[in-house]
Amino acid sequence: MLQFFTLDLLPAKNGEEPTMQFLLEVVDILTNYVRKTFDRSTKVLDFHHPHQLLEGMEGFNLELSDQPESLEQILVDCRDTLKYGVRTGHPRFFNQLSTGLDIIGLAGEWLTSTANTNMFTYEIAPVFVLMEQLTLKKMREIIGWPDGEGDGIFSPGGAISNMYSVMTARYKFFPEVKTKGMTAAPRLVLFTSEHSHYSIKKASAALGFGTENLILLSTDERGRVIPADLEAKVIDAKARGCVPMFVNATAGSTVYGAFDPIHEIADICEKYNMWLHVDGAWGGGLLMSRKHRHKLRGVERANSVTWNPHKMMGVPLQCSAILVRERGVLSGCNSMCAGYLFQPDKQYDVSYDTGDKAIQCGRHVDIFKFWLMWKAKGTIGFEHHIDKCLDLSHYLYTKIRDREGYQMVFEGEPQHTNVCFWYLPPGIRDMPDGQERRDRLHKVAPKIKALMMESGTTMVGYQPQGDKVNFFRMVISNPAATRSDIDFLTDEIERLGHDL
Amino acid sequence: MLQFFTLDLLPAKNGEEPTMQFLLEVVDILTNYVRKTFDRSTKVLDFHHPHQLLEGMEGFNLELSDQPESLEQILVDCRDTLKYGVRTGHPRFFNQLSTGLDIIGLAGEWLTSTANTNMFTYEIAPVFVLMEQLTLKKMREIIGWPDGEGDGIFSPGGAISNMYSVMTARYKFFPEVKTKGMTAAPRLVLFTSEHSHYSIKKASAALGFGTENLILLSTDERGRVIPADLEAKVIDAKARGCVPMFVNATAGSTVYGAFDPIHEIADICEKYNMWLHVDGAWGGGLLMSRKHRHKLRGVERANSVTWNPHKMMGVPLQCSAILVRERGVLSGCNSMCAGYLFQPDKQYDVSYDTGDKAIQCGRHVDIFKFWLMWKAKGTIGFEHHIDKCLDLSHYLYTKIRDREGYQMVFEGEPQHTNVCFWYLPPGIRDMPDGQERRDRLHKVAPKIKALMMESGTTMVGYQPQGDKVNFFRMVISNPAATRSDIDFLTDEIERLGHDL
The missing domain is CATH 3.40.640.10 (Type I PLP-dependent aspartate aminotransferase-like (Major domain))
Known part of the structure; x- marks a missing residue:
């Protein structure tokens, strides 16, 4: 790919070979990413602040220019784009309602963009x-x-x-x-x-x-x-x-x-x-x-x-x-x-x-x-997926419901996979209820979240709601998640939040 | 892939190998499609009526079921989905304002869906x-x-x-x-x-x-x-x-x-x-x-x-x-x-x-x-692309402006790549202006378009506008199109429309 540019690709004359080579190299980058997404030894993200990415990481420059870049550089750009992104399919990414990376769905999207x-x-x-x-x-x-x-x-x-x-x-x-x-x-x-x-x-x-x-x-x-x-x-x-x-x-x-x-x-x-x-x-x-x-x-x-x-x-x-x-x-x-x-x-x-x-x-x-996922899983496959996610959230709920240092935001078994809770660092567990405790508790979730993102180990959302100060909202929609990932999350919250 | 199902893919244990194999087989289908898209000896489309596709073509059934299909069948579904679709990147597809299949853009979409x-x-x-x-x-x-x-x-x-x-x-x-x-x-x-x-x-x-x-x-x-x-x-x-x-x-x-x-x-x-x-x-x-x-x-x-x-x-x-x-x-x-x-x-x-x-x-x-296309083409690459499309439409305009059997919908060089014209079959060229001629002319473009789609050779849009009866609107945004494709289009219109 070293010498090629986009003008060498199809519809260029003799463009078929470099086109195929280029697409296969892209696919190689993507399949590597897919592999790593499911690998718990990789991070969920490699966090950088906006100004860091804007200044440009080595070899990765977001600025657009008048002249074309070589395909070699384009491949580097692809690799770096994934490197500095967030692996939303990682078994420990719990940050949004949409998580996971379904392989059939992914293939479906590749086909969709090819049909264009x-x-x-x-x-x-x-x-x-x-x-x-x-x-x-x-x-x-x-x-x-x-x-x-x-x-x-x-x-x-x-x-x-x-x-x-x-x-x-x-x-x-x-x-x-x-x-x-x-x-x-x-x-x-x-x-x-x-x-x-x-x-x-x-x-x-x-x-x-x-x-x-x-x-x-x-x-x-x-x-x-x-x-x-x-x-x-x-x-x-x-x-x-x-x-x-x-x-x-x-x-x-x-x-x-x-x-x-x-x-x-x-x-x-x-x-x-x-x-x-x-x-x-x-x-x-x-x-x-x-x-x-x-x-x-x-x-x-x-x-x-x-x-x-x-x-x-x-x-x-x-x-x-x-x-x-x-x-x-x-x-x-x-x-x-x-x-x-x-x-x-x-x-x-x-x-x-x-x-x-x-x-x-x-x-x-x-x-x-x-449609392709439905074909591949059958109606029954979606049912299994959903039941499994709800089972996992039940596991989390029963685990932390009575555990020291946790307080549920509302009583009773959640209806969906949303498990809402406060983590209370030891330092505030014995504080009397009141504004000071509320103020401190309000800062706990954002701090833990920031530490999580900086260490890149897992991600989970938080927010206040009405008069309730910041709490974690755990949601599970990722079929790759297991009980060990739930355990990892609570361990991580305790590790990062213990001294707050 | 014969024996595998979606549950054998990642995140399944030992799912990595079948996942990679499956994705590469999908990519093989897609790269073949890309190759054919640029091949003028292939058709733009293989037209079927809705009821035909709904009844099911051999081996291709759109219905969804309770039970999963094998990955082998999923690959067939992918192949057939492309087979019965329309090649919007084909050099002779002129039907919409969005045409073409940019390889860098395609790679970008594949990456986007992988990042999900x-x-x-x-x-x-x-x-x-x-x-x-x-x-x-x-x-x-x-x-x-x-x-x-x-x-x-x-x-x-x-x-x-x-x-x-x-x-x-x-x-x-x-x-x-x-x-x-x-x-x-x-x-x-x-x-x-x-x-x-x-x-x-x-x-x-x-x-x-x-x-x-x-x-x-x-x-x-x-x-x-x-x-x-x-x-x-x-x-x-x-x-x-x-x-x-x-x-x-x-x-x-x-x-x-x-x-x-x-x-x-x-x-x-x-x-x-x-x-x-x-x-x-x-x-x-x-x-x-x-x-x-x-x-x-x-x-x-x-x-x-x-x-x-x-x-x-x-x-x-x-x-x-x-x-x-x-x-x-x-x-x-x-x-x-x-x-x-x-x-x-x-x-x-x-x-x-x-x-x-x-x-x-x-x-x-x-x-x-x-962003990736801009990197790969540079600002200058977009400029070339646009200039080339406008040159092509100029070629078409000058070709048919004074050609027998054609009538422009408006006078003068088009401002964009839109070239709007009537094709007049010999049988109506000498008819006096009037309702009968208008009625017959109104039916010409739809008939030619239907024949085009059934023969699958090219596609171009038509419509009435105000008090003007159906006319062709040719647009060019596809970098794969050349003068020979423009010539092909006018030949095809004349071939299919001659006896109307």
Whole structure:
């Protein structure tokens, strides 16, 4: 590769040999990375501050220049990009809801980028469009909608899926907003848990409702919406002249992993004629498990559901679906019938040109990796994966529940794999409750996290929540994790936090 | 691979060997596909109707089942998925604005999916976050904003980038809409060309303006906005009590490839205090060319710019940037400060946690392939690529301009690579102008296109526009295309269309 440049590669004349050689060298870098990802003797990350990477590490310079670099340097750039990144598939990476590196999913992504096409029409993505339709139907069947009827689309992440749900609800109740704008509707209000994901708030702002018209619902100590609070707030909003339109029930909240009681919420939605959305971005995967799907009891009563296979089901990023019970409302909401893409006079059945349902025009192919994983694992394989992750979090919970130096953020077995806890260094264990202890405890998790990242051994998230000071939120979605990794994490927390 | 299943792969014990073997077999399939993509003796596509693929081709069944499939079958599925797809990198694929298969970009995507991380924080995407910042700055410099100052983000496609521009404009002028909703603002109107991309209309609907408050501007015969029409419509809107807020100028329209006169539009925007957005999704790439960037003269006066490297610059899908001149307004518009992601008490400079600027939460890494291509080609390489594509379209234009059987949709040299023309089969050449001729001509392009797809030899788009019946829109963004491919296309149109 020493002497070659990008202009020597295909489509250049005689470009085939250097192209193949270059791609195989890249693959060699990637397969080495895959190997190391699963190797517990490697670090999760090799942390550097922004200014260090910006100044340039030896041989790795982020700046772009006018002149081309040799392919040899490009290979070095690839190696270094991985070197200074974070191994999100490492068995000890617990930092996000999306972890793990599924080999089939990875192969699916490689193929997707090689096919390099776009989801807007059957014309240029025939196989992927059909895979999307079949997979969405399967997901709707699993939700429990009769014959898997309904509609849906894969979107670039759960936040956009949730945004779709609000848009679709608005179109269902006030279709004139599409043409006349929000001033054509009465003052609409939306409801969601104080523990729900911030994307509902982002959607309220973006779509023109305003965040003040998103009413936050109180939760019990486990983070689950209190249905009576919803009803009281609906009545209050109506009394103030507002029109309650949309309720989001979270199935698997981001921090606590809480599942809102869907049936009770659905009763209220029916009574007051509101759209029920279930944000199952994180918890939707539990529908695949006969043991755990009861946590989403009532989901079949939802008007729409967000479900991110890229979280609990281990599919590579991104893969998020918005599913809608009623057919037609999603396309009614979004279609604009652009003549240059969606010609009615094509030679095939143009009902397969699904792109006009999207708020996007071009849409990345997110389906193939998921479809391929489903083929390779079977429905049963996803069930095993999910049951295993929940077993592991049960192991962690029972391990630390009564252990000295740990305090659970809420009582009782977590509903999802989220285990929320404080680690109390010996120095503060005997301090009396009060502001000073709170202040010190608030600093413990960030300090341990910083030390973890600097040593590169493991990663886990932390945050405050309401009046609770910083605590760790452990989540497990990585099939590579085992009990020994859980033990490693708690040992590491104790090692790094002991003297704080 | 015969006996293996996904459970035999990593993280399984002894999973390393089958994992490497499996990945290399996948790579073998992919590199074969790459090789064939550039081989003109292969077809662009092997067309099948939806019902044919749904019924299942031999050995290829799209249905998902409960039980896992063997890795051997998974490899067959991969092969067949590519077999029944469309080779968007083929030198004779001219169907979309995004074509081609850049080898460096492809390698970049393979690496991106292997890294499998998310753009929301520096914490889990340190290298990618910095690459995004540096690249956006470089793009802003090229736009001509002093010192590359400003803000921006990569988004999932041009439609979302355009949506960002409308949201950001609204926040700049009426920040209270974020909290109070659209009812807190006066009746706002937006302006865009009748030739502009439909995403502006989608944004008007989604964000709560209403499509009726998007005012379409008249264009000249080349599809360029007439500035006087804008000013007249602004004055008229004000007289009706509306508040003109936002103007979209298109730099490279989807069908005609027209560039709106930005300077004249900017003058009007300044005069009436409106946000100027330039939708350069398609034409932005021309900024890289010293020869062609004059077509975007005045772009530095825009408040925001959409620019999709995945179109004219040949970057794999998806790669779209929204760039904003004023710092702070993008994050002001979108930030919600979620505590679980954007902790203020991290050990590093959290101004690098850029995720809160997005309407997404998780965000796919779209930057790496682009950064890597820039490294490999240099700025100069993009310039060559763009100049070459425009040279090719000039070749096509001069070839068919006066050729018998062709009629140009508009007079004069196209501004972008879009060449719009009718092919007139001999049977209608001598027909008198009138409804019958129009009706017959309207059917010609769809028929030729259907025959092309069935024979699989080439692909080019068609559409009607306003009162013009179906015509071909030829676009060139593929670096693999040569004059011989252009000749092939016209020969093919004549061969397939001769007897219509």
